[in-house]
Amino acid sequence: METYKVLLETLERAGNLRSLPLIEPYDKWIIRDGRKMLNLSSNDYLGLSRDMQLRKEFLTWAMEEYLPLSSTSSRLLTGNYPVYTELEKALASAYGKESALVFNSGYHANVGILPALADKETLILTDKLVHASLIDGIRLSGATYKRFRHQDYEQAEQILQASVRTYKRIILVTESIFSMDGDIADLHRLVRLKQEYPNVLLYVDEAHAIGVRGKTGLGIAEESGTLPNVDLLVGTFGKALASMGAFVACSRLLHDVLVNRMRPLIFSTALPPLQVAWTSYLFQLLPHMEERRKHLQRLSASVAQALQGKGGEISSSHIIPYIVKDSEDCLRLAEFLQRKGFYCLAIRPPTVPQGTARLRLSITADMDEENIRPLNELLVDK
């Protein structure tokens, strides 16, 4: 027990101790200690989770349907309600893939897909900044793992060149919009790499892009025209899609391997059918949300502008870092902004590399110019 205490004290001294915040999210606001602040830490990028009209419409319809609040079992047993297969059909069709497979969360997806597809003769090659869930999937897979410097595709190519004869297959993994920097992978470049070397599968995690980017909201692969060349496209429903769960769009063959080998799919109770129906309901509305997407881009650009020279220029999306470097300075700045009515959080190691503590501002489409202007003024002055 003594060693646990020491562990926590060490974290606290470095300004890296975490705790669960006592907050009350309300609409685009967060209420904490009686103070109302603009929520700049939400993943509800389109503001859909707080759209009462949509929720009302859905629930009115859903009351008449047989949509239980629990599936009571894994999908391989008795949990596979028709809403699952309907959603998967819609996803496969939208993404132009043979198949799609729905999972309980993005974490389940990333922690399960790589171990199901990789073995000792597989090399997993990733961008250095991929999400923790992918790292955990790699650890569980037992495959050899190499990473290239963030977005350094020359280095990725050198590793491919040196490895291609040693491994039976290579899985090249990236996020499209990166969680902590808000910058965007060059999917064209990655597709070229995949095509220049044999037996390479391209795996793209679009958690932060689905809903937000692309003509019909499918993400960066849609926006960049690279969809046909992505072998495994992972998206999540808990962020812009205001629901819960995740999916992969892929070939029939890979789908069948996952159904047979993916442990988080096989050994976990499926999402409640009502939840899956809500996901379907929002997914079919996505193509019609272009106005929200454009508004979000305009607001984000104005914040990025205010943060030039402080991290804003790194971002090309609605996720905008303000790099402070030192963890404690970062905490102080977060507290300052909170006192001014802006709920932003300090992101510290180990979530980000040592010496790059930052505020991560995430803009959502239900904010307006009046919400953002005073923030920009504060940030420019800092």
Ligand SMILES: *Cc1c(COP(=O)(O)O)cnc(C)c1O
């Ligand atoms: C949020 C996130 C996940 C995890 O998705 P959940 O549905 O929240 O478990 C996976 N990958 C990335 C890049 C994410 O940002």
